[in-house]
Amino acid sequence: MPVKYVLFDIDDTLFPSTDFAQLARKNAIRAMVDMGLEKDPDILYRKLLTIIDREGSNYEGHFDRLCKSLRLKKPARFVAAAVAAYHNTKMSIQPFPGVARSLMKLKESGYMLYVATNGSTIKQWDKLIRLRIAFYFDDVFVSEEMGRAKSKKFFNDVLRRLDAEPGECVMVGDKEAADILPAKELGITTVKVRQGREAREKTSADYRIGHAGEIRSVLERL
């Protein structure tokens, strides 16, 4: 069955989100110190990571919490400096090299392209817009809007929405549990992107690539 539909994860698949998050957090810490916070930046950074681990990365009050844990009398200037530096960095996200050109080539070849991602609908759209690749996709499926995280059921819902057979689909992503296993179980061809936390872990994916900019090398072989 010829492949017609290609589904992409966003974070660490279309752009280096782990690298950008790390840089954004370090820039935020530097900005707090620059604003006059007399603490060691490395200690602050480790404190921040502890808070993020505990509260989840989508929690909005990381820097508030960090300032509270330091018992600062006048935290607003430090929170404001951190958030400004954090957002400045996150606003400069770039796709992996070749991603935009590859997506265009796939569209030219007649593929239908989709995003399948976990997260907040508006935040994931914000990334596509800032990466300037939103228009390559025929539709975007975000867990929040779909009512469930990526899973067999999620991908089944996507197949139904596309009116597609699993054999016509390819899923590209970096996370074994979210991107590879559930799609593979349904019979979707899976492509593991070697990025982020699981870059070096074993995978049951059918193919492996460095990032989404290399996807054509796989599709040419199908």
Add this chain to the structure above:
Amino acid sequence: MPVKYVLFDIDDTLFPSTDFAQLARKNAIRAMVDMGLEKDPDILYRKLLTIIDREGSNYEGHFDRLCKSLRLKKPARFVAAAVAAYHNTKMSIQPFPGVARSLMKLKESGYMLYVATNGSTIKQWDKLIRLRIAFYFDDVFVSEEMGRAKSKKFFNDVLRRLDAEPGECVMVGDKEAADILPAKELGITTVKVRQGREAREKTSADYRIGHAGEIRSVLERL
């Protein structure tokens, strides 16, 4: 009594906030249309202003509300596009010409400089940081932190915090009710900045200038 303390409002005093807010909102509307929203930009802009009037300018969900009022089925992409364009514009705020140089000259001359502003503490600090003028100020008084909006009581609290006599202070701002009247009643010298909604209205201020970059012309006459 020689003037020692100069207090500045932020919005439409240190930078053209009305102009930037208007541009940011228009850019947001353009980004929604660019994202595929098939509506007239002028009508969308007027709808947005109605929402802002009703909810207040510090309300966080203007674009959500706008999309709801249009009964869009998939609003996330439009909200994300609007918020991204809005923030991109607001991040590029610049002081009025000569403001940074004037503040530096005043510091050199031995004045103590302060901010006295209504609003959210973090948002007002964010502006000072983005304008790159935070370090000129010896302290920053924001209504949220002070527990009350600018008023006679607010300025009295500021005087107490500075351990200052009214005759040693100058207040620079654009709003008659918030900046000029209460300060003047206390005996603080008042300087009206001709910007924003009240640019052309009558004032009881002791002096008038175009924007804060012109403050030295007043101080030289005191």
